Amino acid sequence: MTPASVIVQRFGGATAVARIVGVHRTRIYTWLRSGRVPQAHQLKLLTEAQRRGLPLTAEELIGAKPQPEKAVA
Structure with missing residues (x-):
């Protein structure tokens, strides 16, 4: 899902977000067409x-993907 579609889904529609x-x-x-939230x-x-009380993280909002932790040598 794109950040824009996550937002629209969580808040219950485009009108609610607007x-x-x-x-x-x-x-x-x-x-929604671009997938981005300004x-x-x-x-x-x-x-x-x-x-x-809606679940929403900054990572979801900007479309960041969690990075795997790097092992420390």
């Missing part, structure tokens, strides 16, 4: 997820 960040819902569909909205979404 209300949270204060943009028209068509902007959220643009995010940096300008990331903190707002993380804060709102925490307030609502």
Whole structure:
């Protein structure tokens, strides 16, 4: 899943996400096409997820993949 699709799924749809960040819902569909969530909205979404008790990490929001731990020689 892309970061944008994770956000839309967790918050219950494009309209809900649009209300949270204060943009028209068509902007959220643009995010879904690109797969990305603009940096300008990331903190707002993380804060709102925490307030609502929704599971959301910064890594999911930016699309980072966990890196395996490297063994120390």
